[in-house]
Amino acid sequence: MARMLLRVFLGFVIFAAAGGVLCLPHSTVRAASLTSLAQSPPAAQSPASAPLANRLATLEQQVAAARSSGDNAWMLVCCALVLLMTGPGLALFYGGLVRKKNVLGTMMQSFALMAIVTVCWALFGYSLSFAPGNSFIGGFGFLFLRGVGAAPNAAYAATIPQQTFMLFQLMFAIITPALITGAFAERMKFSAMALFMILWSFIVYYPLAHMVWGQGGLLNASLGGKFPTLDFAGGTVVHISSGVSALVCALYLGKRLGYPREISPPHSVVLSFIGACLLWVGWIGFNAGSALAAGSLASSAFVATQFGAAAGVLGWAGAEWLRNGKPSALGAVSGAVAGLVAITPASGFVGPMSSLLIGLIAGLLGYFMVTVVKSKLGYDDSLDAFGVHGACGTVGALLTGVFATSAVNPIFRDPHGHALAVGLLDGNAGQLLNQFIAVAISWTLAIVGSLVVLKIVDALIGLRVTAEHEIQGLDLSQHGEEGYNLEV
């Protein structure tokens, strides 16, 4: 019996391995010839009888199909990885940093956004971000996901179904507002949070995503933007927009009761630690997936991401070690996030050594922002959404203009198809100006948009929980439950 099971198992392994060979994305010719043996029409099996042109056409079709299935497999995994960043990654990261009485309220904000943003994305969000429109916002072409199906949208990703592209972008639209929740943690009403995020997506996220990544967007580097901006995976769209909006929220809502004297330390650095590790893993999908294909650019972005995160850890924890005599666990994981934020816009444009430098600068900057700047200026950005995402996102966007190189990604070409210089060190000083323009537009949109939305929500339903509810905690006052019922 056991021997039979073993044989069945071995057979399965061999079968699976053969399947793996068939699916290898870039040994396309081999994959195509193997698939043609397995499943091509009868005409191809008797080569002599079919005209050469037909056989070539069949072969080309199969090559394209093999390429597509390889790219699509990778992108589907990346979609799941980026979703993992919000839940449980960010939910744990933020949940651990708050006080015990707010853990569920904080995690619930991230989780609720997974649902709310998804529904909005299906109805109108994807269309307003990625359907052809004007320079500032997408049109209504993809409303209710009309026409978004298995066929690729060649403007964005020619080898994967547009549905996959739509899904991948959705995950970005989820995590961006979820990042903001760190700034108003422990004091915003759940209802106000939900309404704020829906309106904020309309006024800030969809326009910015369209400007930077959408067809015809003002800042789009490869699809005819007026100021071609390098933002590989969302330095402006995700991190500047969320980080700067976070600062506006923190200032508008005011400090938590008793801040800073009576606020107790993070209730579980362990949860935050696990969350940050999941963020790092998910970020691989975020950045390497932004290649939108399983090719060498994805590998390069993976390398940049890993190195940026690692150098961020050394920057932040190293600064602590020098200043306090101890490197803290929370500092180390915060440094990883800072490095990941800064490398995000650069990840598809810079080499490994530039990535190390960008990550290191971000780690040091993040530490400086949350320890020195925040206490000097006295705002209560509770979980440092601005200090990490706003500040490091801005520096990352600018440094992308410095270190981007055509050796990694020849995104600019002359009419003859020759690669042109990309970043400052590559010989294209003008790019830094474009990066500045994009940063300025992102900051302005985030500040103005957030203020408008805060005013509207404040007038309609009010933003803050009552003092009584704030003391009681969000878990009980907003959700009627407690995170920890450990005692009898």
Place this chain on the structure above:
Amino acid sequence: MTKLEAIIRPSSLDPVKDALREIGVEGMTVSEVRGHGRQKGHTEVYRGREYSVDLLPKIKIEMVLADSRVEEVVETVLKAARTGQIGDGKIFLSRIDDAIRIRNEERGEAAL
């Protein structure tokens, strides 16, 4: 009867419990408490913000003893809970008027 309350280091709980079992002490109540005596607290730093922790985690053991056993038990706790460093804790002794076993209403030392 005498009540013995010992506030000790959390790390001393197991040695004290074992030592008391060896001399045949039968009952005790243990709780996790926070406090400080002469031992200073410490500071913790989270993202550059310092939090001073002056109430430290301690363990409180409560036992009610027949008067004849008090000295022996005190000796045992002292020996098992002492490290010689500040923060080893304290023992408090107080008089107990009566004790009643809920199950059968026995009173006095018979209830212990």
